[in-house]
Every structure is written in structure tokens, then in C-alpha cells.
Amino acid sequence: MTSLGDWHSPDKKAQLTSIARTAPIHNRSVPLGTRYGTIYAEFPMPLTQSREILAASRLENVKYAIRDLACVAQEVAAKGHKILPLNIGDPINFDFETPAHLIEAVHQAMREGKNGYAPSSGVTPALNAIRAEAARKGITNIQDVFVTSGVSESVDICLTALLNPGEDVLTPSPDYPLYSAVLSKLDIGLNTYYLNEEDGWQPDLDDIKRKITPRTRGIVLINPNNPTGSVCTRRMLQDIAELARRHNLVIFADEIYDKLILDNDEHISLAAVAPDVPVVTFGGLSKNYLAPGWRIGWGVISGDAAVVKPYVEGVNKLLRSRLCANHPEQYAIPAALEGPQEHLIEVRKKLRSRRDLTVQWCNSTAHVSCVSPRGAFYAFPKLDIAEGDDVFVKELLVQKHVLVVHGSGFGQKPGTRHFRIVFLPDEKTLTAAYAKMADLIQERYGK
Numbered sequence: 537m538t539s540l541g542d543w544h545s546p547d548k549k550a551q552l553t554s555i556a557r558t559a560p561i562h563n564r565s566v567p568l569g570t571r572y573g574t575i576y577a578e579f580p581m582p583l584t585q586s587r588e589i590l591a592a593s594r595l596e597n598v599k600y601a602i603r604d605l606a607c608v609a610q611e612v613a614a615k616g617h618k619i620l621p622l623n624i625g626d627p628i629n630f631d632f633e634t635p636a637h638l639i640e641a642v643h644q645a646m647r648e649g650k651n652g653y654a655p656s657s658g659v660t661p662a663l664n665a666i667r668a669e670a671a672r673k674g675i676t677n678i679q680d681v682f683v684t685s686g687v688s689e690s691v692d693i694c695l696t697a698l699l700n701p702g703e704d705v706l707t708p709s710p711d712y713p714l715y716s717a718v719l720s721k722l723d724i725g726l727n728t729y730y731l732n733e734e735d736g737w738q739p740d741l742d743d744i745k746r747k748i749t750p751r752t753r754g755i756v757l758i759n760p761n762n763p764t765g766s767v768c769t770r771r772m773l774q775d776i777a778e779l780a781r782r783h784n785l786v787i788f789a790d791e792i793y794d795k796l797i798l799d800n801d802e803h804i805s806l807a808a809v810a811p812d813v814p815v816v817t818f819g820g821l822s823k824n825y826l827a828p829g830w831r832i833g834w835g836v837i838s839g840d841a842a843v844v845k846p847y848v849e850g851v852n853k854l855l856r857s858r859l860c861a862n863h864p865e866q867y868a869i870p871a872a873l874e875g876p877q878e879h880l881i882e883v884r885k886k887l888r889s890r891r892d893l894t895v896q897w898c899n900s901t902a903h904v905s906c907v908s909p910r911g912a913f914y915a916f917p918k919l920d921i922a923e924g925d926d927v928f929v930k931e932l933l934v935q936k937h938v939l940v941v942h943g944s945g946f947g948q949k950p951g952t953r954h955f956r957i958v959f960l961p962d963e964k965t966l967t968a969a970y971a972k973m974a975d976l977i978q979e980r981y982g983k
């Protein structure tokens with residue numbers, strides 16, 4: 537190691553200049569202290585980084601098919617084609633609007649100076665409103681409530697707070713890809729259970745039983761489901777809760793679509809049927825309240841107080857370390873959960889009509905069939921074709937300029953093929969998109 541000694545002496549400056557000329561910045565044999573940095577500032581040298589900066593290898597498994605397809609779509613759009621986007625679940629891209637009273641609540645919070653950092657768990661009026669809503673849904677034994685930057689951040693924090701290297705959490709297949717992306721980021725191997733298409737995409741309970749190992753710490757349940765639109769039966773929730781009870785698991789109940797039920801089903805919160813089981817229930821403003829850009833979500837931890845205490849402390853450590861969720865937007869939470877709900881009537885009416893159109897098209901088109909979605913705004917039709925669904929989706933985009941997401945991007949049983957449709961667009965747009973899809977299917981796979 538070269539000692540820098542008294543760096544003010546003329547001899548030392550000359551020596552350092554010579555080191556700087558010959559040493560690339562990444563050459564660790566040269567001491568890189570504060571003093572050395574100062575010398576660089578005094579004697580600027582034309583240096584370039586010569587080696588690539590590699591991303592962490594654990595990111596190789598981070599995939600998000602919904603947005604990854606955007607690159608191909610950009611190329612198609614650059615050629616002047618208008619793309620019919622049936623790929624991203626953002627209602628604001630279509631004929632849905634954030635309710636005015638939510639916007640007013642945020643505006644008022646901003647005017648009242650709620651523009652600094654918020655408490656890490658969230659502001660009191662928002663937390664009270666979330667607790668009251670959870671109670672209305674029958675959730676008791678609530679041990680903690682917190683607001684995050686969308687459900688996305690809740691999921692990230694809650695999985696990070698639970699898992700040690702070598703452990704796992706059961707995630708559904710098909711899955712909303714956020715879960716596998718976060719698990720990959722944590723270097724946690726995937727352990728997936730199937731949703732059963734023959735049973736209206738209900739979780740395959742036997743598969744869950746088979747997949748639980750001594751290293752399994754939790755189960756993710758998305759209800760209503762993205763990407764299939766299924767809604768869990770009470771019996772299913774009770775059976776999953778019983779497995780969690782028996783194997784000491786945490787259930788992550790993602791209920792972000794709980795007010796978008798399209799038929800006569802009642803949405804039942806998993807935590808409501810199992811007050812003793814550790815459950816984190818996720819909800820937010822992105823879907824039910826049509827404000828995905830505000831990035832407001834939340835988590836409600838319920839279960840036996842003594843059992844969940846260390847986990848709640850872990851979650852709160854992470855909540856503190858990232859400061860807080862968006863501050864003024866949190867004031868829309870009481871407005872949403874306790875204010876007028878009229879927009880939901882209109883939203884469900886539109887979604888019902890668009891769901892019916894979608895299912896009718898699927899089930900009257902050769903090579904396509906679909907379990908009718910009962911909630912949310914996604915359909916996950918099955919394709920009876922001899923090539924991969926990724927090829928179908930790419931050809932559909934390149935040739936017909938319709939953008940959907942391939943089933944393999946969500947996970948599916950080997951040998952099966954699907955694609956996900958977001959049926960948020962109006963009937964005219966959907967009809968045009970389905971006509972183009974039918975053309976491609978006929979041209980490529982025959983009648």
C-alpha cells in the first residue's frame with residue numbers, strides 16, 4: 537500500500553499526481569481515502585470506468601411480464617401503429633375517474649400544510665378509518681395497521697420482515713408477479729401452489745398441503761384474484777386458515793379488489809374467519825377508489841397478540857427506515873372508506889357489462905375458453921394452440937396491435953396456455969380488440 541504521508545509537500549503532490557495518472561479509480565491497490573479524493577479535485581484526470589457494473593445476480597429472476605412487454609409495444613408504436621392496451625390494470629387509462637371527494641380531501645390536506653413527512657405508520661385519521669373498515673369486514677384481534685406506498689410497498693415490507701434465507705412463502709400460480717419479484721429480490725426460492733382452473737380457479741388445497749415444508753413461513757392468497765378474477769368461497773378460506781394454524785404460517789391476504797365483486801358473492805376477508813391466525817390483510821386506493829397514481833395502500837395485522845408481537849416489531853422497524861408513505865394523499869383514506877361510495881355502483885355496472893362481453897367472445901371463439909371472472913377486472917382465458925402463449929401474445933401485438941399479457945408471465949400448469957385480458961376498456965374498444973384477436977387466431981390456428 538502506498539502511504540500518502542504529508543500530502544501538502546511538493547514531493548508528495550508529484551507522487552500522487554503520478555499515481556492518479558496511472559491508477560484507474562477501481563484499482564483497489566491505491567488508497568482511496570478522503571485525502572486522495574481531495575488530490576483528485578486538485579489534479580483532475582481524464583479517467584473512465586473500464587469494467588461493466590454488473591447488477592446483483594439475484595435480480596435475474598425478477599420479472600414483471602405486465603410491464604416487460606412495454607418494450608415491444610414501444611417498437612410497434614414507433615412504427616405509427618395505435619395499440620389497443622388490454623394489459624395494465626389502471627382504470628384511469630379508461631373511462632373511470634377518481635371520485636371528486638377524494639381529490640378534495642388531498643387538496644385540502646395540502647392547503648392545510650400536511651406536506652412534511654408523516655408518521656412512519658401513517659396519519660391518525662387514516663389509521664382510524666382503516667381499523668374501522670377492517671372491523672366492518674369482521675376482522676377482530678387487530679394488532680397493527682400501517683399505510684404504505686401502495687400495496688406494493690406493504691408486500692415488500694411484510695415479506696422482508698418475515699423471511700430468513702432458506703425459508704419460503706407459498707405463492708399462487710398463476711400469480712400477480714409482484715410477489716415473485718419481491719421474493720427474488722430477497723433471494724428466496726419460489727414455492728408455488730396451483731389455482732385450479734377446473735374448480736373456477738379456486739386454490740388447489742391438496743397442492744398447498746403437498747408444498748408446505750418445515751421451511752415454509754406463509755401463504756399468499758389474492759382474493760379477488762389477479763389474474764383469474766376468482767373469488768374464494770368461505771369454505772376455502774376456512775380450510776386455508778386451518779392449514780396456517782396447523783403449520784404456524786402467516787397468511788398474506790391481498791384483498792385490494794374487495795369492493796369489485798361482479799356477481800352476488802359476498803367478499804369475505806380471510807382474517808374474519810380466523811381471528812386467531814396471523815394474517816396481514818392488504819388493501820388500498822388503487823383499484824376500489826380509482827387512485828393508483830397516489831400510491832396509497834395499507835396493511836392490517838391480526839391474530840393472537842403475543843404470537844404476532846415480534847413480527848409486528850419487525851414490520852415497524854422497516855416502516856421507520858423508509859420514513860413514511862405519501863403524506864397528503866393519506867387524507868383521502870378516511871374520505872374513501874367513510875365517504876360516499878356511489879362511484880362503486882357505476883364501476884361495477886361497467887365492469888359487469890365488459891366482463892360479459894369478454895366471456896361471451898372467449899367462449900364463442902375457436903381455441904379460446906374462459907372461466908367467468910367474478911371479481912376485479914381481469915379474465916384469464918385458456919388457449920388451445922400448439923405454440924407458446926408468449927408467441928401468441930407477441931404476434932398479436934406485432935400483427936394486430938392488441939396488447940395482452942401471456943399466461944406464462946404469471947405462471948400456469950405445464951403444458952397449458954393462457955393470456956390475461958384487462959377488461960377495463962369500453963365495449964367499443966373491447967369489441968374492436970376481440971375482432972382483431974379473432975382474425976389472428978383464425979389466420980394462425982384455423983377455425
Ligand code: PLP
Binds near residue numbers: 688689762792822833
Ligand atoms: N396486489 C394485486 C393483486 C394487484 O393486482 C396490484 C396491482 O395491480 C397490487 C397489489 C399493487 O397495488 P398498489 O397499486 O396498491 O401498489
